[in-house]
Amino acid sequence: MLYLCNVKRRIVMKKRILLMALACATLLTSCNNDDDEVNMPQTRTVLVYMSGENTLSVNSDRDLSEIMKGSQELTDDDQLIVYFDRARTDELPWLGRIVKGELKDSVSIVDMQISDKDEYASDPHVFEKVLTYAYSHYPATAGYGLTLWGHASGWLKEDSIAYTRGYGVDNGINSNWTDRGYWLNIPTLKRVLEKQPHLEFILADCCNFMCLESIYELRNVTDYVVGSPAEVPDDGAPYQTIVPEMFKRQNAVKGIIDKYADEYPGYLPLSVVKTSEMEALAEATRTVLTAIYSRSESLFLDMTGTIHYFNSYDGKFFPYYNIFYDAGDFILKYATDEEYKQWNEVCNRAVVEKKFAKTWTVGGKSRRWPSHYSDFTATEEKYHGVSMFVPQDPEYGYYLRYNYDIQMFEWWWKVWD
Secondary structure, eight states: OHHHHHHHHHHHHHHHHHHHHHHHHHHHHHHHHHHHHHHSOOOEEEEEEEEESSTTHHHHHHHHHHHHHHGGGOOTTEEEEEEEEESOTTSOOEEEEEETTEEEEEEETTTTTSOSSOOOTTOHHHHHHHHHHHHHHSOOSSOEEEEEESOBOTTOOOSSGGGOOSEEEEOSSOOSOOSSOEEEOHHHHHHHHTTSOOEEEEEEESTTOOBHHHHHHTTTTEEEEEEOSSOOOTTOOOHHHHHHHHTOSSOHHHHHHHHHHHHSTTSSOEEEEEGGGHHHHHHHHHHHHHHHHHSOSOSSOOOTTOOBSOBOOOTTTTTTOBSOEEHHHHHHHHSOHHHHHHHHHHHHHHEEEEEOOSSOOSSSTTOOOOGGGOSSOOOTTTOOSOEEOOOOOTTSTTHHHHHHHGGGSHHIIIIIO
């Protein structure tokens, strides 16, 4: 009996020793995994997508040189990728990594097996395949960024499917003009980005991008959107100073907008929107619009004197025929003090950074304030950093089409419907 008890004790002790050994092994493995995670390179990947087969082709070489200059300050963990398409018949669009001012690992659209010939940079299939190639060949552990370089027109689109506007017009014939060509509209842009790694930021180096309609559409694919509600000068962003800011591991968007504003002090409005606040802003906007229109006798409010960021360039209807109005200036004009205060508090949580400008540039630094913007006065109180379409009388100008086109955006159904 004593013998059997001793045997049982030995068996129990062995089990305890085995369990302790397993626990230690698990602990050691966990520690090693933690160490591996700590020691894992904190790589960041930023893609600059340059759609330059249009009037901006003449600016593409200079901006590429600025990008290369800015890359001099990057580390080995910073992966700066450029997709480059300009109006040249002697080269195919290419993608490559910029390292210390030099182009590395360059591959053409043929090498990437996207096409056997030049293609529209604004074709959604090309856009998707380029992004997939870039982010799969240069994966990141510390976030992804995307810069959209080229022309843009906010939510605005043409009435022809072939010429749908939004971002990145490509004329398809390697010409330096933009009258005709394919555009990548914002809802389609969103559908492509939904298939890609989540972005920390989108820098829109293009005109009229900071409209609530576009930003709301992109709210689930990126944490921040940086850009201008107005028309951007042809010179665009100062990449030699902005590129290093793109790779900051903390609050990169603050450095991006600061450096951008330094290039155009006082004459280019800019903003940063935190997309996680867009649902709240949509709800607040719907609430204040309900109050405003409950007091109005007309469905089409008088927008005279309201800050706007784009004009139809049609002298027949100037100065009242506009499309992108400052969202806050509109609400400030028609809401009560308390209604505006409540809305503005929500807006300020979404628009986390903004740079005020009394005037803004069109076509270049030498053309700062054309007659198209002489029908209002911009002040810091009136400026809110984001634009918004306000439906107008469909009997006037092209508003019949615009009042219809806006309905392709989720913002319309959330806020106006």
